Amino acid sequence: MASTRQYSSTTTEASPSTAPALPRVLVNDMTNQELIVDFNSGTALRYPSFWLRDHCPCSACQHPSTQQRQVDTFTIDPEIKVSSIQATSAGLEVVWPVSSEATSTDTQTKTQHHRSIYSWEWLQTHPPFIQASGKTTSSTTPRRTWTHVPPPSATSSLPSVPYDSIISTTSPSASGLKTFLQTIHTLGFCLVPRTAPDPASTQSLVERIAHIRPTHYGGFWDFTSAPNPIDTAYTDDYLPPHTDTTYFTDPAGLQLFHCLQPATQGGGESTFVDGFAAAQHLYATSPHHYHALATYPIVSAALGSPAGAFYNTNVARRGYPVLVHSAPLPGVTTPSPATLVQVRWNNLDRAAPGTPSFPNHTALKAWYSAAREWSRILESPEFLITLQLKPGEPVIFDNWRVLHGRLAFKGQRRICGAYVGMDDFRARCRALGIDV
Template sequence: MSTNFLEIRSLQLRHTGLWIIWSDGHSEEYSYSWLRQNCHCEQCYNSSTGQRRAALADDDLKQQPKSAFIADNKLTVNIHWDIRHLGRYPVEQLSAYKKPPNNYYQYAKQEMLLTIPFQDYIFDDQSRWRLLQGLNQHGIVLLTDVPTQEDTIRQVAARIAPIQRTIYGEVYDVCVEDKPINIAYTDEELPLHMDLIYYESPPGLQLLHCLRFNETVTGGLSTFLDAFKVAEQFQRTDPDAFSTLCRLPGCFQKIHRDREQPVNIIYQRPHIVTNCYQEIIGVNWSPPFEGPVRLKSDDLADYYQAYDKFAGCMANGFNAYGYEFRLKPGDLVIFNNRRFVHGRQKIGNIISKTDRWLQGCYISIDDFVNQFRLAHQQYAEHEPIYHFANQNYFEQ
């Protein structure tokens, strides 16, 4: 048993729940239904797989305990539920009983982009942790001095998690193409958007590695905006329009048959998702990849009005929550595609296709969360975890 946990000082069976007074003096009430549901006795819980054995019936959850006592050097509570069932609750398990955190998402844009040199990131585990932490906290990190050889991005991705394959393959080239399969592969301005938001689970991290960016090329600056911060502001300033965009779905699509591997994907979901306490847990924003919405005419009017207001907030929020910079060869930007919208200025003066050449790839949000949480446990167990923007209700 880990010694990081407090000891139990005393117990009290109350009508509403079990009161525990902890060794640091603070006390907490644990509801009986929660305790019944989260029992760690061998009958309820398989300790070798870490899985619950069976679903509970309604009657089980209404059970009141007969008695409770402290065991295992003050590190376990035992509860007599009935004659055949001695419940077991190690403090480690009790520590999972938490009230949802308030304002778990309160942090401002950092003035400077967090930058980490490639060599440190590849060879030093602490630097890798700093990168993962930066991605969780700020949503965007820049690696510098990355070798400008093709496919180096694979080595960078592999140090986080496997690449997520999409309709653009594993690693894709972003150049100005003659026959583009995506607006990103033209010289046009690319408005702020999230990638592949027409997937049921859009990619979490996006990596973009700048291999070449000739000085003669004009424009082409990269833009990034924290869509969660914008949505928070929208919720404060226009709660009605905000709730309209939580309620009515937009339409996200990629329909492109005239392509080596034809694509026909449509996904309809609201632009903003909140949890049971009206905290923002998801933003879906991708104007270049939107299709016709399917709504009744009254709703349609409300939808367009709210959409227009949110689009205005995105544009106005750039000064406070956005970044704009020109990638240099050897720069590799990593950002959370579920939290940030990104775009690019119009590109001028391209003579050959590789005058501006980026390579990109994705990592699934689940793989990132997994690696983040493993590293968090190792390096910073007591530091807060910020929202991953993946529609998880609570992060702590």
Template sequence: MLGSDGHESNYDWDFIQHYVKEDKRDRSVTQDQHYWGAEIASNPPTVSYNEVMNSDQGVADLTAKIQKYGFSFISSTPSHDPDLTRQVLERIAFIRLTHYGGFYDFIPDLAMADTAYTNLALPAHTDNTYFTDPSGLQAFHLLSHTPPPGVSAETVQGGASLLVDGFNAAKVLKKEDPKAYEILTQVRLPWHASGNAGITITPDRLYPVLEVVDGELGRVRWNNDDRGVVPFGEGYTPEEWYGAARKWDEMLRRRESEYWVQLTPGRVLVFDNWRVMHGRSAFEGIRRICGAYINRDDWISRWRNTNFDRKKVLDSVIG
């Protein structure tokens, strides 16, 4: 083959057939996804801190569970020093830097104009809807929960965490109300972060709640606090979108969709922010939470390279 610059390249016939006629990339580098609801509480995916810190097999187990279930706990993580939480998360990949900083360690003091920095109840949502590329993973570690003055430390003070499998909810929605599912995949919305002075972040374009690629749901983008005005001219009226959104919201709030868990010091929660929505109940007192965001591409790379051999990985991404 003679290029326009006069350079001659030679290719085997098998190579040409490989790319011209069909895609023969190795599709065995995959992970079956297990959709779940409230029943996951009986046996949530978990790996230990020592496993993750001491071997790549531990990282392989952790990332495989996140791929399969959309989340995993890291048990027995030391809680006296948040830097140890940072270290275990960096076993997956480097921490993403955002306008919130990198590794975060905060209390509900409204240091940032975001509902996460309050003690209010939060419904199921995804983070970073205002980014073109929302963070792939998010992690929380409850370091402490100090009760209000005069309240015993043994008294439950709220702040239970909520997880909802967005892919499972979308599957049920598509079955029960195909029209609502269609609307949420078609109507593209404005998203933004503009509560803090000097920060106005919005994606490169409008994105729907349910992002479908090649017929498969690839990402859920849902946070009413970050959503702009529902636009006209997207094939459906705003009234139709709101009707579909109400159906979606009702589905997320069903008892069988919700997994409630009380986080405790030593138990790190890591979840797929493209799939699993999170929330919490209101709480009293002061909770200290640390954690981080991790990029999607980087944690998927780590999953591939700890769960499959190098040749299989290259065959899957190059061909």
């Protein structure tokens, strides 16, 4: 059994010439017993005994294929304490005391000892408490490495991965898919040269990533300007930089465009802006504007579809702010680019709220002032790139980060493409070993 003293510890000697010292494990036997793991790097993290038992990774407690929990959490004694612990090269080994636990497949209680091994890497990356880890937290905002390209532009300086290396399933060319997805994740934007200028090849490119996400526009789309469009994207009008599907609770993750026919009478160049870089600039130059766009929610709507009206108010009744952040880091009281995860900006789709968004007139004026400056930054030469998309070179981008637009055009212009859900994209990245 664990020591009856307040603290007990276990260490295992490692050969100084062959391996680093193993982490040291302390047992705090006071109320709600915890194991304290000292990782010998200035980091010591706490793990409640009950929490560790609930997250046992053995094949009896976690399905070996689906990784779903099989232990019945609510049959575990809430006051469970370890029987013994051992620091091993494989991780922290814990033997749990004799207990009566009913399994999901057998309603009869079974008396048994249970043994769990938690890898050191897993313990370091799954702390249950918000606590100092001893590590420096870096900004999650990717560095911007593609910049303004004045029209007419050469795209050689923009990130690109050729189609054949992406679509190939044979080694070593299969690594092209990983490079492609890593480029999108890191930079938010990628061109795909050497793509056959037809819808079938374009669709195959999208489906190489994940399933196409269908919307009220359909699944894979192939369109020209239309006389009675359901969205201004189907016109020949100028479109300012924006993100798509801001009126969804979960906006589309990736978006792909393939220009199969440039405008027959000129114009129609596409524009792109790294929204994270623009937000970083706004934060550095006008933090009060950044705060306004990160604080006050906006309602967005798509009202022209025969499928019905779409609003982004299904979960958040007031909508969402333009700059959406993850949960703040410990000690952080105001939003910043370090936790920025999504840009939601389409002024054409902004709708009057059904639920009040602003506490007073001053806040409302502050938002409009911030939005005016944000719009100016997005269309400034420092951040806007303009390029004529062409047959055989589609572009794919992160719709949570990169804003896109289009110059007005004349004549006929044909575009095909599709959306991919962000969850599907991130899952594909993880399957290929890309850290997202």
